[in-house]
Amino acid sequence: MSVSSPPRPKVVRTRGGLSLRVDTRAVLVVVALLALAAAAAVALIGTGDFPMSPAEVVRTLTGGGTPAQEFIVQDLRLPRVLVGLLVGASLGLAGAVFQSVSRNPLGSPDVIGFGQGSAAGALVVIILFHGDPFAVAAGAVAGGIVTGIAVYLLAWKKGVHGYRLVLVGIGAAAVLTGVRDYLMTRADLVDATRSMVWMVGSLNGRGWGQVWPLLCVAAVLFPVVIGRGRALRMLEMGDDAAYALGVRAERVRIVVMGAAVLLTAAATAAAGPVGFVALAAPQLARRLTRAPGPNLPASACMGAVLLITADWVSQRLFGADQLPVGAVTGMLGGCYLLWLLFTERKAGRI
Numbered sequence: 001m002s003v004s005s006p007p008r009p010k011v012v013r014t015r016g017g018l019s020l021r022v023d024t025r026a027v028l029v030v031v032a033l034l035a036l037a038a039a040a041a042v043a044l045i046g047t048g049d050f051p052m053s054p055a056e057v058v059r060t061l062t063g064g065g066t067p068a069q070e071f072i073v074q075d076l077r078l079p080r081v082l083v084g085l086l087v088g089a090s091l092g093l094a095g096a097v098f099q100s101v102s103r104n105p106l107g108s109p110d111v112i113g114f115g116q117g118s119a120a121g122a123l124v125v126i127i128l129f130h131g132d133p134f135a136v137a138a139g140a141v142a143g144g145i146v147t148g149i150a151v152y153l154l155a156w157k158k159g160v161h162g163y164r165l166v167l168v169g170i171g172a173a174a175v176l177t178g179v180r181d182y183l184m185t186r187a188d189l190v191d192a193t194r195s196m197v198w199m200v201g202s203l204n205g206r207g208w209g210q211v212w213p214l215l216c217v218a219a220v221l222f223p224v225v226i227g228r229g230r231a232l233r234m235l236e237m238g239d240d241a242a243y244a245l246g247v248r249a250e251r252v253r254i255v256v257m258g259a260a261v262l263l264t265a266a267a268t269a270a271a272g273p274v275g276f277v278a279l280a281a282p283q284l285a286r287r288l289t290r291a292p293g294p295n296l297p298a299s300a301c302m303g304a305v306l307l308i309t310a311d312w313v314s315q316r317l318f319g320a321d322q323l324p325v326g327a328v329t330g331m332l333g334g335c336y337l338l339w340l341l342f343t344e345r346k347a348g349r350i
Contacts, residue, residue: 025289025290026291026297026298029288029298033301033304036305037085037304040312041085042054042058043312044080044081044084045057045081047312047315048072048077048315050068057073061073079207079210079211080204080206082211083203083210083271084203084206084271084307084308085307085308086211086214086270087203087214087267087274087307088281088303088305088306089222089303089304090217090218090263090266090267090300090303091109091264091274091307092278092281092300092303092306093226093260093263093296093303094261094264094278095108095109095277095278095279095280095282095303096281096282096294096295096299097256097257097259097260098278099282099283100232100235100236100282101232102165102166103236105340106340107165107166108276108279109261109264109278110273110279111166111169111170111279112151112168112169112170112172113169113170113171114144114148114169114264115264115268115273115278116147116172116173116176116177117144117146117147117148117172117176117265118141118144118268118273119140119176119268119273120143120147120176120180120183121140121141121142121143122137122198122268122269122272123139123180123183123184123198124139124143125139126139126187126191126195126198127183127187128186136198137210137213137269137270138269141266142265144261144262144264144268145262145265147172150172151165151169151172152254152257154168155169180199184196197324198272199272200324200327201272201274201324201325201327201329201330202271202324202325203311203324214266214267217263217266218263221259221262224255224259225260226296226297228252228256231252232252232293232294232296233292233293233294234247235252235253236293236294264278271326272324272326273326274326275326275329276329276334276336276337277303277307277329279336279340280333281300282294282295282299284306285298285302286299306329307325310325310329310332314328
């Protein structure tokens with residue numbers, strides 16, 4: 001029985017002589033994921049103590065709702081959904097970068113320490129300085145950046161290579177978890193409760209104050225990362241092959257890793273440390289597209305779908321504000337990680 005090969009990318013040529021390779025399946029997957037994210041967003045906006053049908057949600061979004069519906073959608077629910085979409089897309093894109101750079105399916109920000117670094121920075125501000133939400137967000141970003149620099153320098157040895165980056169990151173995650181636990185022992189009851197709520201990862205109470213900074217970060221960093229998708233694909237073949245194809249490997253690696261660290265830190269600052277989205281989204285996207293390389297747009301869209309769907313599931317099963325979305329992604333992601341380890345071991349790769 002013959003085995004069908006994956007479809008070849010189509011080549012599109014412009015009148016000016018420019019040729020572009022278009023993977024039809026990957027494009028269709030991205031379009032389907034965008035449609036699914038939009039549908040999940042509409043369903044999530046309509047979910048809550050004041051339920052709304054999808055038609056009512058769409059009518060309200062286009063300016064045809066009642067004043068009560070306008071307030072509920074525009075002021076209460078739409079910002080939360082937008083934060084969820086942006087956080088999920090940022091984590092999915094960051095996870096794709098780290099898995100591509102490390103050439104390891106475990107190369108995820110929440111596995112190799114960057115999420116823990118942001119969490120530790122936020123807890124320092126909460127427990128030691130009793131900061132307001134803006135200061136907590138700034139602490140999360142600073143913690144993520146410092147952790148990223150430290151892991152990169154510790155993993156450096158004539159360049160940064162896959163397993164060394166993962167091992168150093170896992171060690172950093174263990175150290176930062178210990179720091180986090182120590183800070184919790186120093187906290188009073190109020191700060192400890194506030195810290196625990198923040199560390200679970202949640203979209204509850206998110207408003208336009210979280211949307212605009214995250215949107216600005218995404219608007220700047222998404223093009224930076226996606227524009228280097230071809231270079232990342234070359235890096236997956238090894239530095240020597242990348243250099244032979246004209247890719248400045250270390251420069252590309254620094255740029256995309258720096259952007260991924262900032263995306264992870266910004267997402268963590270906005271919603272707390274939401275686990276496993278960055279781990280699962282790139283791999284699910286690759287399985288859907290069946291295309292080599294990091295699949296950056298598909299990974300970002302998959303991350304948005306996963307986070308919004310998880311938040312919708314938590315609200316439908318437990319009610320609004322009862323179960324934070326980070327608990328749902330943590331439970332599902334833990335099962336996915338066990339399955340991934342089993343399949344990788346069965347394939348002889350670990």
